[in-house]
Amino acid sequence: MPAAQGPWKSTRRQVLAVAAGTALLAALASPALAQANGDDGWPNRPIRMVVPYPAGGSADAVARRFAIKLGESLGQTVVIDNRPGASGNIGTLDVMRARPDGYTLLLNPSAHVINPEISDKSPYRALEDFTPISQVAKGPLVLIVTPSLPVRTPIELAQLAKARPDSITFATSVIGSASHIAEELFNRVANVNILIVPYKGNAPAITDLMGGQVTAMFDPAVTSVPLVKSGKLKALAVTGRTRLASAPEIPTTEETGLKGLEFYTWYGLWAPKGLPEALAARLEKAARQVAGDAAFRQAMRDNGLEPVGSGRKAFADLIRQESALYRSIARQSNIRASAN
Known part of the structure; x- marks a missing residue:
């Protein structure tokens, strides 16, 4: 069959030109469009x-x-x-x-x-x-103390704080942390006034707790439970409604007789x-x-x-x-x- 002539040849050229132009516009527009949509190959670096x-x-x-x-x-x-x-x-x-x-x-x-x-x-x-x-x-948080402290429950800790107020101190990861709030709540519900010592994170706070520079702390289970299981710290209770699946031997604060300290x-x-x-x-x-x-x-x-x-x-x-x-x-x- 002979090649198409006349109108078909002209139309084919127009179609090719339009297609090429459209592709070029799309290629030029795609980076801007991707950037506007918040996507630009993200993430293409760490x-x-x-x-x-x-x-x-x-x-x-x-x-x-x-x-x-x-x-x-x-x-x-x-x-x-x-x-x-x-x-x-x-x-x-x-x-x-x-x-x-x-x-x-x-x-x-x-x-x-x-x-x-x-x-x-x-x-x-x-x-x-x-x-x-x-x-x-x-x-929940875990109430942890130094292993040598002669208490087994949160109430016994409160009793010791009342009898020897200068001997008990709370460590907190930072002012305004969950541990800080839990310790303030403990002071309120247990009717004590244990001094709260702030640190720059719970890692240095726990280090001082293990070293005996402070006495007690409310700490997330992710860091406290391994130390309790290794014998480096002692757990008195957890602030959750139920016991931890990873440490079912630790009672809840309510089970120990202290009410009003459910906290997460x-x-x-x-x-x-x-x-x-x-x-x-x-x-x-x-x-x-x-x-x-x-x-x-x-x-x-x-x-x-x-x-x-x-x-x-x-x-x-x-x-x-x-x-x-x-x-x-x-x-x-x-x-x-x-x-x-």
Whole structure:
């Protein structure tokens, strides 16, 4: 068959020209479109996950397990960056000021929400200055003491504090942490006034507790239970409604006779404010996948925590509820920090 002539030849050239032009426009527009949608090949380099506490503490332990699985889900390395100091504010503000490009994240415990509720000069607000991605895990605290302390229950600790008030001190990871709130609650419900000594994280606090520089502490199970099982510390009770599956021998505070001390800590994933919707959605999906990972779930439960993997809306709703709770506790217990 002879080649087509006339109109067909002209139309074919037009079609080819239009197709080529369309392809060129698409190629030129795709980077801008991807950037506008918050996707530009993300993640194409390692992601930094800031933990505003020292290595070896409970937040660090959760973050390292979570980072490995998050990296597997995203197909990119997630690097932990410990930035302790100023009651967690140094690392927290580092993330708050970072570019919202998905390459800087924050793994922070519930102190992230507590701090603004007890400090007159908090430099941030949890929801206003960050993008909440997901609650990662939650769990009760463990009341731990030095092994030589002659007490077996929280009530006996309170009795000893009343008899020898200068001999008992609480360590707390930082002012405004869950351990700090739990210790203030203990003072209130047990009608004692045990001195609370703040540290720059629960790792140095536990070190001093084992060394006898302080007497007692409320600490997440992820760091306290292994030390209890090794005999380096003694557990008096857990603040949950039920016993820990990983340490069922430790009674709840209510079982020991102390009422009104049910309390939990939790860990959440955050990004800087202004994170594009596309990246926030991908991080939320990845966090949910981590929470459903069998190995991660077992690791959390082995350490007294329950994996969560909540969505962004559920996490934001929790933050509002928790903010009101901590504000009420701070008011009732007269907890106030002029600065952090």
